[in-house]
Amino acid sequence: MRLLTLGPGDxxxxxxxxxxxxxxxxAAPPYxxxxxxxxxxxxxxxxxxxxxxxxxxxxxxxxxxxxxxxGFYRRPGQSWVEEVARALGPxxxxxxxxxGFVEIAVHPDYQRKGVGSxxxxxxxxxxxxxxxxxxxxxxxxxxxxYLRRGWRPLEALVGAPYxxxxxxxxxxx
Ligand SMILES: CC(C)(COP(=O)(O)OP(=O)(O)OC[C@H]1O[C@@H](n2cnc3c(N)ncnc32)[C@H](O)[C@@H]1OP(=O)(O)O)[C@@H](O)C(=O)NCCC(=O)NCCS
Numbered sequence: 203m204r205l206l207t208l209g210p211g212d213x214x215x216x217x218x219x220x221x222x223x224x225x226x227x228x229a230a231p232p233y234x235x236x237x238x239x240x241x242x243x244x245x246x247x248x249x250x251x252x253x254x255x256x257x258x259x260x261x262x263x264x265x266x267x268x269x270x271x272x273g274f275y276r277r278p279g280q281s282w283v284e285e286v287a288r289a290l291g292p293x294x295x296x297x298x299x300x301x302g303f304v305e306i307a308v309h310p311d312y313q314r315k316g317v318g319s320x321x322x323x324x325x326x327x328x329x330x331x332x333x334x335x336x337x338x339x340x341x342x343x344x345x346x347x348y349l350r351r352g353w354r355p356l357e358a359l360v361g362a363p364y365x366x367x368x369x370x371x372x373x374x375x
Pocket of ligand 1: 227228306307308309312313314315316317318319320337338339342343344346347350
Protein backbone atom coordinates (compact mmCIF):
# COMPACT_ATOMS: atom_id res chain seq x y z
CA MET A 203 0.00 0.00 0.00
CA ARG A 204 1.21 3.49 -0.71
CA LEU A 205 -0.14 6.82 0.50
CA LEU A 206 -0.32 9.86 -1.75
CA THR A 207 -1.25 13.41 -0.76
CA LEU A 208 -3.15 15.32 -3.42
CA GLY A 209 -4.10 18.97 -3.72
CA PRO A 210 -7.36 20.13 -5.32
CA GLY A 211 -5.95 20.01 -8.86
CA ASP A 212 -5.20 16.28 -8.62
CA UNK A 213 -8.07 15.26 -6.31
CA UNK A 214 -10.86 16.93 -8.33
CA UNK A 215 -10.59 14.82 -11.50
CA UNK A 216 -10.76 11.62 -9.41
CA UNK A 217 -14.05 12.56 -7.66
CA UNK A 218 -15.63 9.38 -9.03
CA UNK A 219 -13.08 7.19 -7.20
CA UNK A 220 -13.74 8.96 -3.90
CA UNK A 221 -17.51 8.79 -4.33
CA UNK A 222 -17.43 5.04 -5.10
CA UNK A 223 -15.53 4.40 -1.85
CA UNK A 224 -17.60 6.88 0.17
CA UNK A 225 -20.92 5.34 -0.83
CA UNK A 226 -19.68 1.80 -0.18
CA UNK A 227 -18.41 2.82 3.29
CA UNK A 228 -21.41 4.94 4.32
CA ALA A 229 -24.04 2.40 3.26
CA ALA A 230 -23.40 0.79 6.67
CA PRO A 231 -25.21 1.77 9.90
CA PRO A 232 -25.81 4.32 11.30
CA TYR A 233 -25.61 6.22 8.00
CA UNK A 234 -27.47 3.94 5.55
CA UNK A 235 -26.66 6.40 2.77
CA UNK A 236 -28.56 5.68 -0.44
CA UNK A 237 -26.98 5.93 -3.91
CA UNK A 238 -29.61 8.56 -4.77
CA UNK A 239 -27.70 11.03 -2.54
CA UNK A 240 -24.72 10.91 -4.89
CA UNK A 241 -25.28 14.21 -6.77
CA UNK A 242 -25.60 16.08 -3.46
CA UNK A 243 -22.50 14.52 -1.91
CA UNK A 244 -20.47 14.92 -5.08
CA UNK A 245 -21.44 18.61 -5.35
CA UNK A 246 -20.36 19.15 -1.72
CA UNK A 247 -17.03 17.47 -2.45
CA UNK A 248 -16.41 19.65 -5.52
CA UNK A 249 -17.21 22.78 -3.48
CA UNK A 250 -14.75 21.65 -0.81
CA UNK A 251 -11.93 21.67 -3.37
CA UNK A 252 -12.08 25.48 -3.23
CA UNK A 253 -11.56 25.67 0.54
CA UNK A 254 -8.24 26.90 1.99
CA UNK A 255 -5.55 24.27 2.48
CA UNK A 256 -7.58 21.48 0.88
CA UNK A 257 -5.64 18.21 0.91
CA UNK A 258 -6.66 14.65 0.25
CA UNK A 259 -4.72 11.54 1.13
CA UNK A 260 -5.38 8.34 -0.81
CA UNK A 261 -4.24 4.81 0.04
CA UNK A 262 -3.56 2.83 -3.11
CA UNK A 263 -2.58 -0.70 -3.94
CA UNK A 264 -1.74 -1.78 -7.48
CA UNK A 265 -3.17 1.50 -8.76
CA UNK A 266 -6.53 0.96 -7.01
CA UNK A 267 -7.79 3.38 -4.34
CA UNK A 268 -8.65 1.54 -1.09
CA UNK A 269 -9.63 4.58 0.95
CA UNK A 270 -9.18 8.30 1.27
CA UNK A 271 -9.35 11.15 3.77
CA UNK A 272 -9.51 14.87 3.19
CA GLY A 273 -9.71 18.13 5.03
CA PHE A 274 -9.15 21.87 4.86
CA TYR A 275 -9.00 24.88 7.15
CA ARG A 276 -12.21 25.85 8.83
CA ARG A 277 -13.20 29.51 8.35
CA PRO A 278 -16.14 31.76 9.27
CA GLY A 279 -18.87 31.53 6.65
CA GLN A 280 -18.69 27.78 6.17
CA SER A 281 -22.10 26.38 7.13
CA TRP A 282 -20.40 23.65 9.23
CA VAL A 283 -18.56 26.34 11.20
CA GLU A 284 -21.74 28.33 11.82
CA GLU A 285 -23.55 25.23 13.10
CA VAL A 286 -20.68 24.05 15.29
CA ALA A 287 -20.04 27.56 16.64
CA ARG A 288 -23.67 27.70 17.79
CA ALA A 289 -23.20 24.43 19.65
CA LEU A 290 -19.91 25.54 21.22
CA GLY A 291 -21.24 28.92 22.37
CA PRO A 292 -18.55 30.72 24.39
CA UNK A 293 -15.96 28.13 23.27
CA UNK A 294 -16.46 28.85 19.57
CA UNK A 295 -12.99 30.41 19.51
CA UNK A 296 -11.64 26.84 19.45
CA UNK A 297 -12.55 26.79 15.76
CA UNK A 298 -10.23 29.67 14.88
CA UNK A 299 -7.43 28.50 12.61
CA UNK A 300 -8.51 24.88 13.09
CA UNK A 301 -8.01 22.22 10.45
CA GLY A 302 -11.22 20.43 9.53
CA PHE A 303 -10.91 16.65 9.31
CA VAL A 304 -13.81 16.43 6.90
CA GLU A 305 -14.06 12.89 5.53
CA ILE A 306 -12.41 9.52 5.95
CA ALA A 307 -13.65 6.38 4.24
CA VAL A 308 -12.12 2.99 3.57
CA HIS A 309 -13.82 0.58 1.20
CA PRO A 310 -15.49 -2.15 3.32
CA ASP A 311 -13.38 -4.85 1.59
CA TYR A 312 -10.24 -3.23 3.04
CA GLN A 313 -11.35 -2.14 6.51
CA ARG A 314 -9.62 -3.31 9.74
CA LYS A 315 -6.26 -3.71 8.04
CA GLY A 316 -4.71 -0.43 9.18
CA VAL A 317 -5.64 1.63 6.11
CA GLY A 318 -7.82 4.10 8.04
CA SER A 319 -5.15 4.63 10.71
CA UNK A 320 -2.55 5.35 8.04
CA UNK A 321 -4.88 7.80 6.28
CA UNK A 322 -5.75 9.50 9.57
CA UNK A 323 -2.11 10.06 10.49
CA UNK A 324 -1.06 11.11 6.98
CA UNK A 325 -3.84 13.69 6.67
CA UNK A 326 -2.81 15.39 9.91
CA UNK A 327 0.93 15.13 9.36
CA UNK A 328 2.52 18.53 8.98
CA UNK A 329 -0.77 20.44 9.28
CA UNK A 330 -0.05 23.87 10.71
CA UNK A 331 -2.94 24.51 13.09
CA UNK A 332 -3.46 24.44 16.86
CA UNK A 333 -6.03 21.69 16.55
CA UNK A 334 -8.10 19.60 14.19
CA UNK A 335 -11.89 19.43 14.44
CA UNK A 336 -14.60 17.12 13.12
CA UNK A 337 -18.16 15.98 13.66
CA UNK A 338 -19.10 12.32 13.95
CA UNK A 339 -22.41 10.52 14.35
CA UNK A 340 -22.80 9.57 18.02
CA UNK A 341 -23.58 5.95 17.07
CA UNK A 342 -20.85 5.53 14.45
CA UNK A 343 -18.18 2.89 15.02
CA UNK A 344 -15.77 5.62 13.89
CA UNK A 345 -16.33 7.43 17.21
CA UNK A 346 -14.22 4.81 19.01
CA UNK A 347 -11.66 4.97 16.20
CA TYR A 348 -11.25 8.71 16.84
CA LEU A 349 -11.23 8.50 20.65
CA ARG A 350 -8.43 5.92 20.50
CA ARG A 351 -6.47 8.32 18.31
CA GLY A 352 -6.44 11.24 20.72
CA TRP A 353 -9.64 13.05 19.72
CA ARG A 354 -11.76 14.47 22.57
CA PRO A 355 -15.48 15.33 22.56
CA LEU A 356 -16.20 19.06 22.84
CA GLU A 357 -19.96 19.25 22.50
CA ALA A 358 -23.04 17.73 20.88
CA LEU A 359 -24.73 19.46 17.96
CA VAL A 360 -28.16 20.91 18.68
CA GLY A 361 -30.95 18.81 17.18
CA ALA A 362 -28.70 16.34 15.36
CA PRO A 363 -27.07 13.11 16.57
CA TYR A 364 -23.53 14.37 16.02
CA UNK A 365 -20.65 15.09 18.37
CA UNK A 366 -17.96 17.71 17.82
CA UNK A 367 -14.48 16.32 18.42
CA UNK A 368 -11.12 18.10 18.60
CA UNK A 369 -7.55 16.90 18.57
CA UNK A 370 -4.59 19.04 19.61
CA UNK A 371 -1.86 19.05 16.98
CA UNK A 372 1.83 19.05 17.74
CA UNK A 373 2.57 21.65 15.12
CA UNK A 374 1.19 24.84 16.62
CA UNK A 375 1.29 26.71 13.28
C1 LIG B 1 -13.59 4.58 10.22
C2 LIG B 1 -12.80 3.90 9.09
C3 LIG B 1 -12.28 4.96 8.13
C4 LIG B 1 -11.65 3.11 9.68
O1 LIG B 1 -10.92 2.54 8.60
P1 LIG B 1 -10.10 1.16 8.77
O2 LIG B 1 -9.24 1.00 7.58
O3 LIG B 1 -11.02 0.06 9.13
O4 LIG B 1 -9.20 1.56 10.04
P2 LIG B 1 -8.03 0.69 10.70
O5 LIG B 1 -7.98 -0.69 10.11
O6 LIG B 1 -6.81 1.49 10.64
O7 LIG B 1 -8.50 0.65 12.18
C5 LIG B 1 -9.78 0.13 12.52
C6 LIG B 1 -9.61 -0.84 13.63
O8 LIG B 1 -9.08 -2.04 13.08
C7 LIG B 1 -7.94 -2.43 13.85
N1 LIG B 1 -7.01 -3.11 12.95
C8 LIG B 1 -6.03 -2.52 12.23
N2 LIG B 1 -5.36 -3.43 11.53
C9 LIG B 1 -5.95 -4.63 11.83
C10 LIG B 1 -5.73 -5.94 11.40
N3 LIG B 1 -4.76 -6.26 10.55
N4 LIG B 1 -6.57 -6.90 11.87
C11 LIG B 1 -7.57 -6.60 12.71
N5 LIG B 1 -7.82 -5.37 13.17
C12 LIG B 1 -7.02 -4.40 12.72
C13 LIG B 1 -7.38 -1.16 14.40
O9 LIG B 1 -6.62 -1.40 15.57
C14 LIG B 1 -8.62 -0.38 14.66
O10 LIG B 1 -9.16 -0.66 15.91
P3 LIG B 1 -9.49 0.54 16.91
O11 LIG B 1 -10.43 1.47 16.18
O12 LIG B 1 -10.08 -0.18 18.05
O13 LIG B 1 -8.21 1.21 17.21
C15 LIG B 1 -13.70 2.90 8.32
O14 LIG B 1 -14.27 2.00 9.25
C16 LIG B 1 -14.81 3.52 7.50
O15 LIG B 1 -14.62 3.88 6.33
N6 LIG B 1 -16.01 3.63 8.11
C17 LIG B 1 -17.19 4.14 7.43
C18 LIG B 1 -17.09 5.61 7.19
C19 LIG B 1 -17.01 6.42 8.47
O16 LIG B 1 -17.67 6.15 9.44
N7 LIG B 1 -16.15 7.46 8.43
C20 LIG B 1 -15.98 8.38 9.52
C21 LIG B 1 -17.10 9.35 9.53
S1 LIG B 1 -16.83 10.69 10.62
